Amino acid sequence: MRRFLVLIVLAAIAAGGGAFWWLHQPIVAGPQALELAIEPGTTPRGVARDVVAAGAQADARMLYAWFRLSGQDRGIKAGNYELPPGTTPHGLLQKLVRGEESLRAITLVEGWNWRQVRQALAREEQLRQDAAALSDEALMTQLGRPGVHPEGRFFPDTYTFAKGSSDVALLRRALHAMDRRLEAAWAQRAPDTPLKSADEALILASIVEKETGRASDRAQIAGVFANRLRIGMLLQTDPTVIYGLGDKFDGNLRRRDLQTDTPWNTYTRSGLPPTPIAMPGKASLVAAVQPEATRALYFVARGDGTSQFSTSLDEHNRAVNRYQRGQQ
Structure with a gap:
C-alpha cells in the first residue's frame, strides 16, 4: 500500500514537471x-x-520508486561505490546500473621479491x-598452483581494484598476467637458447632483472648468462646469493657469503637456481629468451648504472680493479 502511494505521488509530481527537477537535484x-x-x-x-x-539526503521510498519507474531496478550491480x-x-542510478x-x-614493482609483495x-x-x-603453500593451492613456489610468479604491474575486494583475487590476476607474458616470451625464444623450459626462462629473467642497472645492458647481461649456461660455467651472480641468505643479509655481501652453500648460491652450485629470485618485467622476460649475441663471459658494474663486459678473466679482473677497487 505504501509503495502504491509513493508511486501515485511521483506520478503526480511528474505530471507537474517536478519529477525532472527532483531527479537532477543533488542528494550528496x-x-x-x-x-x-x-x-x-x-x-x-x-x-x-x-x-x-550512507548519508544521502533523500527519501529511501522516493529513490526506490525512481528505481522501479525507470525500469532499470534489476540492472543495479553489487559493488563498492563513491x-x-x-x-x-x-x-x-546510472552509476549503479553501469557498475x-x-x-x-x-x-607491484619489477624486481620485488615475494616477501615485498x-x-x-x-x-x-x-x-x-x-x-x-x-601460508605460501595454501595460497598457491587456492590459486590453482599446488606445489608451485610463489616467487616470481606474479607479473609486476599496476592493478586497479574495488575497495573491499580480496587480495587473493588481485594475486590471481597478477598470476595469470605472468602466465600470458611468459607464454608469449617463450614462444619467441631464440633457436639456440640453452633454456629447456618456460620455467627456466622465468628464473633467468628474474636474475637479469636484478642484475640490470641500465635497460640498454639487459640483453647483453642475458647473453653472458646464456654463454655460461652453454659451457657449464657457474653463473656466479650475487643477487642469487643474497636471495639465498634471506633475512641474514645485512646489506653487505662478504666473501664468506659467497662460500656459504644454499640452493640459490650460484657460486657453489651449477646451473640455474631452483626458483626465480624476483618478479621480472616484460623486458627481462624477452631478454632471457632473446639474449644478445656476445662473446662476453663476465661483466662488472661501472658505478654509474652501466656494466663493463669482458671476454676473458684477465680482462674482467682489470675491469674489477678499475671500477670496483679504483685502481687504474
Missing part, C-alpha cells in the same frame, strides 16, 4: 564523497535504504586481507 552535500557498499543479493528497495544510510558531492538520483565502482590501485598487499588497507592468514 558537503565536501566529502559518500562510500556506498552494495552486497550481492541486495534488493532495489535495500539499495535505496543503503544509499540513505558518491561524489553533487550526485543526483539520476546520476546515482562504476570506486577503484583503487596498487603497483606480501608486505605491499598487507599495507593496502582497502584490500580484504584473505591471503594474510594463508
Whole structure:
C-alpha cells in the first residue's frame, strides 16, 4: 500500500514537471564523497535504504520508486561505490546500473621479491586481507598452483581494484598476467637458447632483472648468462646469493657469503637456481629468451648504472680493479 502511494505521488509530481527537477537535484552535500557498499543479493528497495544510510539526503521510498519507474531496478550491480558531492538520483542510478565502482590501485614493482609483495598487499588497507592468514603453500593451492613456489610468479604491474575486494583475487590476476607474458616470451625464444623450459626462462629473467642497472645492458647481461649456461660455467651472480641468505643479509655481501652453500648460491652450485629470485618485467622476460649475441663471459658494474663486459678473466679482473677497487 505504501509503495502504491509513493508511486501515485511521483506520478503526480511528474505530471507537474517536478519529477525532472527532483531527479537532477543533488542528494550528496558537503565536501566529502559518500562510500556506498552494495552486497550481492541486495534488493532495489535495500539499495535505496543503503544509499540513505550512507548519508544521502533523500527519501529511501522516493529513490526506490525512481528505481522501479525507470525500469532499470534489476540492472543495479553489487559493488563498492563513491558518491561524489553533487550526485543526483539520476546520476546515482546510472552509476549503479553501469557498475562504476570506486577503484583503487596498487603497483607491484619489477624486481620485488615475494616477501615485498606480501608486505605491499598487507599495507593496502582497502584490500580484504584473505591471503594474510594463508601460508605460501595454501595460497598457491587456492590459486590453482599446488606445489608451485610463489616467487616470481606474479607479473609486476599496476592493478586497479574495488575497495573491499580480496587480495587473493588481485594475486590471481597478477598470476595469470605472468602466465600470458611468459607464454608469449617463450614462444619467441631464440633457436639456440640453452633454456629447456618456460620455467627456466622465468628464473633467468628474474636474475637479469636484478642484475640490470641500465635497460640498454639487459640483453647483453642475458647473453653472458646464456654463454655460461652453454659451457657449464657457474653463473656466479650475487643477487642469487643474497636471495639465498634471506633475512641474514645485512646489506653487505662478504666473501664468506659467497662460500656459504644454499640452493640459490650460484657460486657453489651449477646451473640455474631452483626458483626465480624476483618478479621480472616484460623486458627481462624477452631478454632471457632473446639474449644478445656476445662473446662476453663476465661483466662488472661501472658505478654509474652501466656494466663493463669482458671476454676473458684477465680482462674482467682489470675491469674489477678499475671500477670496483679504483685502481687504474
